[in-house]
Amino acid sequence: MRERLSSYIREKIIISDEEVEQVLSLFKVMQVKKNKILISPGETCQRLYFIYKGCLRIFFLTAGGTEATRHFAFENQFATALVSFITNETSKEFVQAIEDTILYYISQKDFYHLLQIIPQWEKLYRHYLEYAYVTNTNRLMSFITLDATARYRQLLAQNPSIVMRLPNKMVASYLNISQETLSRLKSKA
């Protein structure tokens, strides 16, 4: 059952069996129903999640009250309200399970503890940050350079599972277009 998490770790860094055990012992399992909100704005993000099964979504509310989705995370990925996790300030973002989901999680405190006692853990975190940065930057560039149609096509090409697996409403809020526009785009192409 913890196979997934341990092999994820072993893929990224060189680590002894005892250290893996030490790491895994700090993770706990939890099971949440579809639509469950794990973190709300105003709270400080205290946990890092690893998705065993299901899907998490990081989103926030605009001034007008519409949801804007910043990230989707699926099986075998880490996810959290990363800005809050980094800054230790209250989150502006929600973290929500959008399917029935099974998660491992580690507290921020234990996570920072690992950074100190396992040097390689620092490296794993670095890789995660690098990945998050690159993803984020590509997304930023896509908003600047591409119109709604091109953004949709790009998502379809690079990440079809998002379009297939998730309801239109959420795909639209991820592309930062209205549900209506997405509907029109789909019917055309």
Add this chain to the structure above:
Amino acid sequence: MRERLSSYIREKIIISDEEVEQVLSLFKVMQVKKNKILISPGETCQRLYFIYKGCLRIFFLTAGGTEATRHFAFENQFATALVSFITNETSKEFVQAIEDTILYYISQKDFYHLLQIIPQWEKLYRHYLEYAYVTNTNRLMSFITLDATARYRQLLAQNPSIVMRLPNKMVASYLNISQETLSRLKSKA
């Protein structure tokens, strides 16, 4: 002269005198004229820069040929085409000096060497990545939630030096609005 760089490092991490010397020995100085391009698309980013005096700008070209500015960096900050530096793939971005600028730089090779021999260097890099991620995310959110007027006001409030110090053209390309729109915004408020 190397004061600035060493005190920057000492602010972020705990490090011995010998180690600081070791780090500094890998940095070289260079002086570049206004408008000089340091990295162009197609090249792989081989260097990390530290700005002693002046200003760098990271930007790229849209399909239409207009410039889109992704980041400005001023005195006492690190800067590079970070995506390329991380992925080791060819850059999509330019790095340009937009004033007469004095820089320290370290090669990517030496930088990665430091990661291996000085554990605290990993931590410094981590902090840099965290900062870059948070900045980037805030920028992403501002594009999603704010219209042109609000983005301009926010920039003016949070980073007035960008608006004051740099030509309109570049401020506009940073806000992702046309020069004309920025001009109209300034004349109104």
Add this chain to the structure above:
DNA sequence: CGAGGCCTTGACCGCGGTCAATGCCCGTGG
């Protein structure tokens, strides 16, 4: 002094958002 950028201002227009009506699917309870 001239030329080339940069900034300003006006006229126009298109992408994509909002609002509204309708249809569809699905879960829930009588």
Add this chain to the structure above:
DNA sequence: CCACGGGCATTGACCGCGGTCAAGGCCTCG
């Protein structure tokens, strides 16, 4: 099992933000 209600998707009509194009003025630097 069917009826109903609520959320999601579709389609049409309309409109506003901000982009583009163009002309004119100004400043800077060679």
